[in-house]
Amino acid sequence: MRAYRRFSSVRQMSVSVGAFVLLALLLESGGLASWAERLDIGPERAVAVPMTVLLHRALGWTGLERVRHREMIGLAKIGWSDDPVALAEAHPVKHVVAAAIHPAVSVRVTPSTVVSSSVAPTPPPVPKAPLRPMVGDPPLLSTLPELPPVEVGKTRTIALAGDSMMAVGLSSTLLREAPRYKDLALVKAFKSGTGLARPEVFDWNTEYPAMLKDAHPDVVLVAIGANDGQGFVDNGVVYPFGTAGWKEIYQRRVQAYLDLLEADGATVIWLGLPPMKSDVYDAHIALVNRIDYAVVSASPQAIWFSTAGLVGDANGRFQDLGEVHGQPARLRQADGIHLSDDGAVLIAAKLLPWLAAQEGNAPTGKSNP
Numbered sequence: 001m002r003a004y005r006r007f008s009s010v011r012q013m014s015v016s017v018g019a020f021v022l023l024a025l026l027l028e029s030g031g032l033a034s035w036a037e038r039l040d041i042g043p044e045r046a047v048a049v050p051m052t053v054l055l056h057r058a059l060g061w062t063g064l065e066r067v068r069h070r071e072m073i074g075l076a077k078i079g080w081s082d083d084p085v086a087l088a089e090a091h092p093v094k095h096v097v098a099a100a101i102h103p104a105v106s107v108r109v110t111p112s113t114v115v116s117s118s119v120a121p122t123p124p125p126v127p128k129a130p131l132r133p134m135v136g137d138p139p140l141l142s143t144l145p146e147l148p149p150v151e152v153g154k155t156r157t158i159a160l161a162g163d164s165m166m167a168v169g170l171s172s173t174l175l176r177e178a179p180r181y182k183d184l185a186l187v188k189a190f191k192s193g194t195g196l197a198r199p200e201v202f203d204w205n206t207e208y209p210a211m212l213k214d215a216h217p218d219v220v221l222v223a224i225g226a227n228d229g230q231g232f233v234d235n236g237v238v239y240p241f242g243t244a245g246w247k248e249i250y251q252r253r254v255q256a257y258l259d260l261l262e263a264d265g266a267t268v269i270w271l272g273l274p275p276m277k278s279d280v281y282d283a284h285i286a287l288v289n290r291i292d293y294a295v296v297s298a299s300p301q302a303i304w305f306s307t308a309g310l311v312g313d314a315n316g317r318f319q320d321l322g323e324v325h326g327q328p329a330r331l332r333q334a335d336g337i338h339l340s341d342d343g344a345v346l347i348a349a350k351l352l353p354w355l356a357a358q359e360g361n362a363p364t365g366k367s368n369p
Contacts, residue, residue: 131251132294137286138272140309140316144354147219147267150183156355157185159217161208161261162224164192164338165273170223173344174352181356187215195227196253204257219355220261223271225292226337229284242287250288254295258302268302269351274311274343275318277336282318310346311339322346 150156160171167190178184189211194202228250231240239246261268272289276282296302308316311331322331324342331343339347 131248132255132298134290135294135297136290138289138293138304138306138308140306140312142304142306144305144350145303147354147357149357155183155185156219157187157215157217158355159187159189159212159215159220159261159266161189161211161220161222162271163190163194163226165223165226165271166190166221167192169333169339169341169344170271170347173341173348174221177345177348177352181352184352184356187212187217189217189220193227195225196257197228197230197232197250199253205260208260216264217266220266220268221271221351222261222268223273224257225273225285225288228288229281241284247287247291251291251295254292258295258299262299262301266301268296268299269305270296270302271347272304272306272308274307274332274339275316277318277320277332281337305351307347310350311343 160166160174171188171190175186178186189208191202191207191211194204196204199205229241231238231246232249233239234245234249237245239249258268258270270292272293273285276285293304296304311319311322313319318332318336320330320332320336322329322343324331324345329342330340331346332338333340
């Protein structure tokens with residue numbers, strides 16, 4: 001009977017719960033600080049940020065976060081973790097070349113600007129180009145224009161850019177499926193938890209060139225904006241999400257990011273965000289998509305690629321279950337936001353054959369959905 005009396009007193013229970021909470025704080029203080037940084041502008045963030053940052057700094061001496069991070073990477077290597085940061089470090093790929101007999105050689109030889117992430121220069125000011133008029137909702141399906149074919153013996157270098165919408169599900173599927181086609185080289189240039197609304201948290205204008213290093217992509221596949229449905233502060237002024245000022249500033253940031261991706265002559269394929277499970281969140285993402293679409297559709301160097309018609313229902317609304325290769329499949333992650341591997345297969349099946357267009361360039365081997 002004594003074995004069932006471990007928590008016989010309130011004091012013992014309180015000590016056990018307190019120890020559990022302390023351990024959780026020790027292991028997750030960095031995650032709490034990151035969570036607070038990404039809260040919408042308002043009273044909650046004003047209180048949460050200083051508290052979590054102070055906690056994280058106070059607990060940094062323990063070294064437990066480094067231990068946890070190493071363990072998460074180990075779990076990611078055996079497929080037991082879906083943490084996007086751990087997955088990226090568990091499977092590092094600088095350049096993935098589809099055909100081993102064709103080393104990654106960029107077609108373009110124009111020098112690129114390489115920025116060290118340790119000593120980042122002052123970011124350039126956001127250009128004051130005329131605002132693009134809103135052109136309505138993006139189409140459910142996109143018709144991909146003809147690309148110049150890959151020259152025989154050359155490699156088409158493709159950068160995978162964006163936030164967790166690229167990092168989770170989509171990038172791993174593209175990296176897995178690309179070797180079925182000749183002469184494609186894929187470069188990682190994405191980071192989860194980022195966006196364009198909050199450059200003070202992560203500034204793509206300085207970080208993207210550092211991610212590319214010595215790569216000169218011919219094509220950039222970008223999926224970004226999942227974290228941008230929030231207000232922000234600009235020059236000391238608070239702009240709640242969706243207000244006129246927010247729309248103007250956000251569009252300029254989208255334009256600056258697109259200019260950055262196109263700077264070396266790359267063709268940009270902008271993947272519209274898929275419909276989301278939460279109605280409120282889906283409405284926020286719909287506005288982000290409309291602004292992105294207005295900017296992208298005005299650039300002769302950029303192509304809009306809709307995902308709603310591939311992973312959504314007939315009306316472009318959220319659906320969890322669909323069909324892949326004639327078999328029932330779950331298209332979205334449990335969070336109702338990110339693509340599952342099967343959902344990402346539907347995207348990759350449209351993009352990769354088109355990107356690999358070359359005379360005699362047929363896929364080799366079978367797909368691994």
